[in-house]
Amino acid sequence: MPVRFVFFDIDGTLLSTGGAGQKAMEQTLISHFGLQVPFDGVLTAGRTDRGITDELFQRFGIENSPENREVFRQTYLSNLMKVLPDFAGTLLPGVQELLHHLSADSGLLLSLLTGNYTDGAWAKLRHFRIDHFFRCGGFGDDTPDRNDVARLALTAAASYSMRVVTGRDAVIIGDTPADVQCARAVGATAVAVATGAYSVDELAECRPDFLLEDFQDTQFVSSLICC
Numbered sequence: 459m460p461v462r463f464v465f466f467d468i469d470g471t472l473l474s475t476g477g478a479g480q481k482a483m484e485q486t487l488i489s490h491f492g493l494q495v496p497f498d499g500v501l502t503a504g505r506t507d508r509g510i511t512d513e514l515f516q517r518f519g520i521e522n523s524p525e526n527r528e529v530f531r532q533t534y535l536s537n538l539m540k541v542l543p544d545f546a547g548t549l550l551p552g553v554q555e556l557l558h559h560l561s562a563d564s565g566l567l568l569s570l571l572t573g574n575y576t577d578g579a580w581a582k583l584r585h586f587r588i589d590h591f592f593r594c595g596g597f598g599d600d601t602p603d604r605n606d607v608a609r610l611a612l613t614a615a616a617s618y619s620m621r622v623v624t625g626r627d628a629v630i631i632g633d634t635p636a637d638v639q640c641a642r643a644v645g646a647t648a649v650a651v652a653t654g655a656y657s658v659d660e661l662a663e664c665r666p667d668f669l670l671e672d673f674q675d676t677q678f679v680s681s682l683i684c685c
């Protein structure tokens with residue numbers, strides 16, 4: 459019976475796809491929406507895939523209809539599967555060891571809190587063979603607001619564990635200010651890690667409860683999460 463719920467972001471926190479996600483979106487814009495434009499200037503870190511889609515549609519004058527969003531989602535996911543092996547992605551330092559260590563603690567439930575589409579999230583985790591560590595999660599299919607994803611993640615954990623899960627039971631771990639903010643939105647402990655797009659100094663400005671350069675010190679990181 460878990461007593462503490464640990465929610466991990468994916469990109470920049472657990473792994474880097476080496477640009478595969480962005481390439482898959484770019485290919486989708488080109489192949490299905492006839493655009494020959496660069497993806498430059500679109501912020502993806504800390505965003506949800508729905509939020510990124512909304513911005514792309516607005517920027518390129520694509521009607522933001524449920525049909526277009528579904529075409530975009532399906533095409534992106536198909537492209538992602540194809541390009542993931544072509545990019546030099548990697549698990550971030552200490553991730554494998556940390557997940558192995560935490561998963562041995564029966565008092566913890568390891569979950570996801572990510573802006574990725576659900577299927578994209580699991581595809582990335584499967585590619586790096588760490589999907590088996592996670593039981594459930596909140597995902598970015600339907601909302602541009604990461605705070606909503608945090609609420610979905612708590613609900614998913616409650617459903618999985620069949621108990622009430624509040625922010626006080628939760629640790630949210632991510633690499634962007636948006637991860638810290640969504641932890642605040644649900645009253646969870648915020649752990650920021652500077653392995654993504656933001657430096658230690660930049661993350662310090664949003665005052666996470668704990669701030670790490672990376673996950674290489676397994677014992678120390680575990681002690682923060684389990685306290």
Ligand SMILES: [Mg+2]
Nearest residue numbers: 467469470633
């Ligand atoms: Mg991230």
